[in-house]
Amino acid sequence: MIVNFLTYLRERPGLLKWSFVAYLVFAIGFDFFADRSHAHFWGDHLVGFWAVFALVGCLAMIVFCKGLSHVWLERDKDHYDK
Structure with a gap:
């Protein structure tokens, strides 16, 4: 079941991108209602701030x-031919 869902998302990358953008907009919109009187x-x-920071x-x-x-993990193209 999860494999079918992941395959569905891989076939539609635009849907996944816009769902993340919608979540970011929701997080910023929700932040308008946060109490800012006791900010530390x-x-x-x-x-x-925290949505953009994340x-x-x-x-x-x-x-x-x-x-x-x-830098650390990549090998030369002929690494295994040597």
Whole structure:
């Protein structure tokens, strides 16, 4: 059942992308109703700060880990022919 669902999502990447965008918009919209009177951090005063912070953090981790994998894990094309 889960395999069918994942296959369905792989065949429709636009649906998955727009569902993530809709969730991000929902998170930022929900943040308008948050209580900001007792903020402990300067980012708590900004609407949508934590949603954008999470998005940027995830994208930065993806770029960093992909770069690290190219440097550390990637082998030459003829590595196994040697």
